[in-house]
Amino acid sequence: MRWSRTLLNTLRDNPQDAEINSHKLLIRAGLARKLAGGLYTFMPLGLRTLHKISAIVRDEMNKAEAQEILMPALQPSELWERSGRLETMGPGMFKLKDRAERLMALGPTHEEVVTELLSNEINSYRQLPCTVYQIQTKFRDEIRPRFGLMRAKEFIMKDAYSFDASMDDADKSYKAMYNAYVRIFNRCGLDARPVEADTGDIGGQWSHEFMVLADSGEDGIVDCAACGYAANQEKAERIIPEKEAQLCPAIEEIETPGIKTIDQLVSFLKCKSSAFIKTLIYLADDQPVVIIIPGNRALNEHKLKRVLQAKKLEMADDATILSVTGATAGFAGPVGLSVKIFADNSLKNATNLITGANKADSHIKNVDIERDTDVTAYEDLVIVTAGDCCPRCRERMQIKRGIEVGHVFKLGTKYTEAFEAKYLNDKGESLEMVMGCYGIGVTRTLQAVIEQSNDKDGIIWPISVAPFAITILNLDPSDDQVNNVVDGLEKELTDHNLDVFIDDRNERPGVKFKDADLIGCPLRVVVGARGLKNNSIEIKQRSSKKNTQVPVEEAAKSIIQLAEEMFQRCNS
Ligand code: ATP
Ligand code: MG
Numbered sequence: 001m002r003w004s005r006t007l008l009n010t011l012r013d014n015p016q017d018a019e020i021n022s023h024k025l026l027i028r029a030g031l032a033r034k035l036a037g038g039l040y041t042f043m044p045l046g047l048r049t050l051h052k053i054s055a056i057v058r059d060e061m062n063k064a065e066a067q068e069i070l071m072p073a074l075q076p077s078e079l080w081e082r083s084g085r086l087e088t089m090g091p092g093m094f095k096l097k098d099r100a101e102r103l104m105a106l107g108p109t110h111e112e113v114v115t116e117l118l119s120n121e122i123n124s125y126r127q128l129p130c131t132v133y134q135i136q137t138k139f140r141d142e143i144r145p146r147f148g149l150m151r152a153k154e155f156i157m158k159d160a161y162s163f164d165a166s167m168d169d170a171d172k173s174y175k176a177m178y179n180a181y182v183r184i185f186n187r188c189g190l191d192a193r194p195v196e197a198d199t200g201d202i203g204g205q206w207s208h209e210f211m212v213l214a215d216s217g218e219d220g221i222v223d224c225a226a227c228g229y230a231a232n233q234e235k236a237e238r239i240i241p242e243k244e245a246q247l248c249p250a251i252e253e254i255e256t257p258g259i260k261t262i263d264q265l266v267s268f269l270k271c272k273s274s275a276f277i278k279t280l281i282y283l284a285d286d287q288p289v290v291i292i293i294p295g296n297r298a299l300n301e302h303k304l305k306r307v308l309q310a311k312k313l314e315m316a317d318d319a320t321i322l323s324v325t326g327a328t329a330g331f332a333g334p335v336g337l338s339v340k341i342f343a344d345n346s347l348k349n350a351t352n353l354i355t356g357a358n359k360a361d362s363h364i365k366n367v368d369i370e371r372d373t374d375v376t377a378y379e380d381l382v383i384v385t386a387g388d389c390c391p392r393c394r395e396r397m398q399i400k401r402g403i404e405v406g407h408v409f410k411l412g413t414k415y416t417e418a419f420e421a422k423y424l425n426d427k428g429e430s431l432e433m434v435m436g437c438y439g440i441g442v443t444r445t446l447q448a449v450i451e452q453s454n455d456k457d458g459i460i461w462p463i464s465v466a467p468f469a470i471t472i473l474n475l476d477p478s479d480d481q482v483n484n485v486v487d488g489l490e491k492e493l494t495d496h497n498l499d500v501f502i503d504d505r506n507e508r509p510g511v512k513f514k515d516a517d518l519i520g521c522p523l524r525v526v527v528g529a530r531g532l533k534n535n536s537i538e539i540k541q542r543s544s545k546k547n548t549q550v551p552v553e554e555a556a557k558s559i560i561q562l563a564e565e566m567f568q569r570c571n572s
Contacts, residue, residue, distance in 0.1 A: 001468070003503045007044055010515050020216040022451035023148035025459050029519045031467070038145025038153030045467040045519065046446070048499075050156070052465045053442055053449075054135050056187045057158045064180040066131040066160050071113045073137055077103035079112040083418045088311060094139045106139035111415050111437055114161045119421035122433065125165050128423060129173055133160035135442060149447040150403065151218070156443045162436040165425065167412070170434040174410050177438040181210055181406050184440065189462025189570055190449055192405055195221050198235035198302045199409060207409040210440075211402030212448040221402045222384045226395035233399065234302045237380050238388040240345045248351035248368040251335070257361045260330025262295045265363070269354065272296070277347070277355035277367065279332040281321050284310035288324050292334045292355075292373075293344040297382040307342065307379045331356040333364060334373040341373060344381040405445045411435040459520030460542050464570040468501035469563050471521040473512045475528030477504045485537070485552060486527050492556040498563050517542070522566055523559060541566075 011028045018024040026032050031046030042050055058068065077095065080086040086093075094106040107113065114132065122130060138157045145153050162173035178194065185192035190212055197209040209232055211221055220233030231237070259268045266273050276295030281288060282304070289308065293299055305313045318329060324339055325332040333355035334341050347353075353367040369375065386399045415421070416432040425431055446465075453460045463469050470493060476482045490500050501521060503512045509528070516524050526538040526547075537555040539562070540547035550558045 001499075001501050003501065003505050006501075010518055017146075018148065020147050020150075020451065021454055022216075022447045023150070025450050025454055025518070026148050026447060029459055032149065034148075038142060038151070040149060040152060040443075048467040049446055049449075049461070049465050050442065053188055053445055054156075054158075056464065057135065057184055057440060057442060060180045060184045060187070061133050061158070061160060064131070064176045066133045066162075066177075066180075068134065069132045070134050070136060071107075071110050071117070073107050073139065075105050075107050075113055077105050079116055080105060083112050083115075083415055084311070085112070092141055092143075094141050108138055108140045109157075109437075109439070110134070110136075110159055111161065111411070111435075112419075115415040115419040115421050115435070118161075118163050118433070119416070119419045122163060122421070122423050125423055125425050128163060128165045128433065129169055131160055131162040131173055131177070133158060133438075147216070147218075147447075149443045152443065155441060158440040158442055160438040162438070163416075163421070163433040164435075165423065165431070165433070167434055170410060170412075170436055174408060174436045177408050177436065178208065181408060181438070181440070185210060185212075185405065185445075187570055188445060188449055188465050190405070190445070190452060192448075193221075193230060193402070195402070196229075196231035196235055197407065198232060198306075205410045205412045207407060209404045210406035210408075212405055212452055213400055213402050214448070214451050215401050216451060217401035217403040219402045219404055220383075221400045222388075222397050223400050224390040224393065224395055224397045227390060227393040229390050229392045229397070232404075233383055234300065236384040236397075237391040238384045238397070239391050239394055240348070241389065243349045245349040245370065246351045248371065249366045251364050251366050251372060253357055254354075254363050254365055255361060256331075256363045259361075259363075265295075265354070271354070275352075275354055277334065277353045277369075279325075279334055279356055281316035281324055281332060283312075283314050283316050283320060284308045285312050288316055288320050288339050290324065290332075290334060290337055290339055290341045291343075291381060292341060292347060292375075293382050294346055294350075295354075297344065297346075297385075299381060300383045303379070303381055304342070307377075307381065325356070325358045327356065327358045327360055331358065331360060331362060333358055333367075334369075334375075335364065335367060337374075340376040342381065343369065343373075343375045343378050345378050346382075347375075348378050403444070403448045403451065404441075405448050406438075406440040408438045409436060411437055454520070457514070458518035461520045461522055462570050463522045463563060463566040466521050467519070468499045468521045469566075470498055470523045470525060470559060471501045471503060471516050471519070472525045472527060473509070473516060474502055474504045475509050475512070475526060475530075477506060479529045481532055482527055482529055485532060489525065489527070489537075489556055489559075493559060496560050496563075498560065523562060525555070525559060 008030045010030050014024040015027045032040045135158045164170040192210040192212050194208045197207045222236035223230050273296040278293050278295050280291040321329050351368045354365045357364045413432045422430045474486045493500050524540045536549040
């Protein structure tokens, strides 16, 4: 392919809305263009990379014996009612009506459609196990679409679904997909790490996310260097060192006029935030509950939702707070309340704490949790932070940032129950199939590769997913000899299944070098009249500073050998 015949414009300046490197480079290198917030067009070079990633995904899915299908993106809303997710997905799902006023959804994911499909197609244990997948556009009305392709409203996902006869068989399918994911990200040149994850609204038994470590990542990853435990911060657990109960004087009231927040209390009473109990009132499926955690910690709503097994969880409104505590927000405390109280594990045996008095402008001190409150249950309720103890080995853990590129879930029978997706076993009994679901954000993966692999000059593509393996810079496009050498090289390289992009523009060499670095094809070959006078062609790897001069007649062989080595590295 030749630049002069390609719809490709590189940009000198960063797009204004781009906060992270990969977003800037995606646009500057001419790979994609923005239509509106969260909506992007793939340009010719970007689309080539997208196709290469999809091909790797497809290859590994097929090797794992998953079968490719393609389901509609437009889905009747009744399916979502049957699974109970019409409500839980909330405004994140794009909904619309057809001309007969039937409510439809643009699929954010396909558990409902696939379970309905397979409930009709599978009758007997002889048809199991069965895993299907598709590579398809998904729609999500994200609250904050940003970071380019990372969090888009419309994006491409590979989603796979496994159906098995038993929990044990489902574990095998899960493992097969997990292993395929490890290979996929490896082949894309990505350093992606599996971490334990929350199962969220999708439900199910357990799950792992594949995280690309990057400072710009939106997810926190809790990491234990000692034993290898790694989990999404949404899900991560911690162990609390045992505490001895201490003697505690009787409760005393303190006046705190207009002092409502922990920060205000810290400066007003001159003590640490850990000396306070943070009291939070929530509505769990419309029932008020009180949550207490140490004043220096943040509640993990995902954990709370799991503990309460609530479908819907929201912070209580002012009226509820008043009716539960008898005071306005800011003065709530757990002492003397008659609704259920859930306390963080770290408050077990805790004494000498300060909390709201359930009375305007007052707090109380010397609170002894065991003595003074009626806790329903102690649970792990807070967001794990650096320095917390590992739930496996008790060592201190760290926090890293990551981009979620893939997610595998063991779902169990949540959807097959709702859709009565049953099969007959060898004894003729009718049983629900056991499901797993597995997603890769194909478009997000593309950008994650850029985020992980770039320098100040541009992208450094791994050869497996580069728009082109090789870019040839023709420094003198009006020189016949140069053109002949370039054409000859192109033919020889493409005959070896290597894709070649030729910069044949009438531009200064400096411009071509800059653009080659920005676009980041892994091998750069420079052919110019001056070099040819010495019978020499320059070869350079994008990832290295060094370039080598080779005689014209040896150039193709050297390039092919280098490219083969690079491919081997991606596949190992
Ligand atoms: P996130 O937590 O980032 O919102 P998710 O957990 O909701 O993602 P899944 O439902 O697990 O996403 O979807 C599978 C994969 O699809 C994710 O691992 C991610 O790579 C990709 N993905 C999800 N949402 C988006 C989005 N808005 N834009 C691009 N890719 C996305
Ligand atoms: Mg996910």
